[in-house]
Amino acid sequence: MDNIKNEAKAVVEELCSVAKLNKGDIFVVGCSTSEVLGDKIGTNSSPDAAKLLFAGLYEPLKERGIYLAIQCCEHLNRAIVIERAAVPFAEYVNVVPQPKAGGSLATEAYNNFENPVVVESIRGDAGVDIGGTLIGMHLKAVAVPVRLSKNKIGEASIIAARTRCKFIGGERARYNENLM
Numbered sequence: 001m002d003n004i005k006n007e008a009k010a011v012v013e014e015l016c017s018v019a020k021l022n023k024g025d026i027f028v029v030g031c032s033t034s035e036v037l038g039d040k041i042g043t044n045s046s047p048d049a050a051k052l053l054f055a056g057l058y059e060p061l062k063e064r065g066i067y068l069a070i071q072c073c074e075h076l077n078r079a080i081v082i083e084r085a086a087v088p089f090a091e092y093v094n095v096v097p098q099p100k101a102g103g104s105l106a107t108e109a110y111n112n113f114e115n116p117v118v119v120e121s122i123r124g125d126a127g128v129d130i131g132g133t134l135i136g137m138h139l140k141a142v143a144v145p146v147r148l149s150k151n152k153i154g155e156a157s158i159i160a161a162r163t164r165c166k167f168i169g170g171e172r173a174r175y176n177e178n179l180m
Helices: 004-018 045-066 104-112
Strands: 026-031 067-071 080-083 117-120 127-132 142-146 156-164
Touching: 004 026, 004 045, 004 142, 004 156, 026 045, 045 067, 045 104, 067 104, 080 104, 080 127, 104 117
Parallel strands: 026 067, 026 127
Antiparallel strands: 067 080, 080 117, 127 156, 142 156
């Protein structure tokens, strides 16, 4: 468990760089702490692992001014825990995640964000799926897989993605390279 924080931090830093994330962007994370510990998803929710993961995810994002959005488990319909400042006009739902209803990482985020809210959906700019939790529903429409140098956190496989704007206009159009 000692390496979990450092592994999470390394993944965040690499994806922020590859995805060219900017201040105000949203970084979505879905996580099974059970999988991080080598168990089957949903069988061993671990608040201790969540504390380490949260620190490794949150610190480098906060330094960059990027919002962390944590996906809850299926018991809360994969709702998102996020800072209110990131979604000031969103419609919030009234729930407080718990380790067995929302997940340990969502609970940790809710307990440590400055002003947490829970929303049903979001459109994030990049994200990491830790342990097969399926975050795609919370990314912008054009998600692009990113192969990171690290493919696990703890024992959990990870899949990373960034997003890009849709291309429209066909072969005659010119595109803004900064939005790719």
